[in-house]
Amino acid sequence: MMEGHDGVGEAACVGTHDGVHAFVVVAADTKASDILEADLKGLVRREVGAAAVPQSVRFLSALPRDKSGAVARRILRKVAAGDLMNLGDPAQLADPAVLDELLKAPASA
Template structure:
């Protein structure tokens, strides 16, 4: 759904106790701003409904992926829940540097 926005290359949403959290990779040339985060929340509100609006939007250079290419949603769920313990072996990721970026990326509320 979020990928339908022109400024989004890819996105993954996960649920946590406090609601939905979005992790977004901006399209090349897109400006990552609070306005973009608000626009993405508005898109979800219009297309799906208020219950699906993300509590936070985090912009990353890439989503964490296993070496098989699948998105590491378990890691995203733990980060969304604020549980940074036992994220697993970073060498199991296709690009372990993404994990460092994920832990440092601020969330737009």
């Protein structure tokens, strides 16, 4: 749904006990900003409803993917929940460096 926005290259949302969390890769000609974040939250509010608005948005250069190309949602759920233990073997990811970025990327509130 967020991928319909011109500023978004790809996105993944996961649910945790405290709500929805979004992980967004911005389009090549777009810069991550508070304005983009507000735009995305407004888009979700209008198109899906208030209950689906993300609690946080993290902008990344790439989403974590396993070697077969699937988004590693288990890792995204654990990071969103603040559970940084037992994220799994980074060697199982197509690009292990994405995990480092994911752990450093600040989450909005």
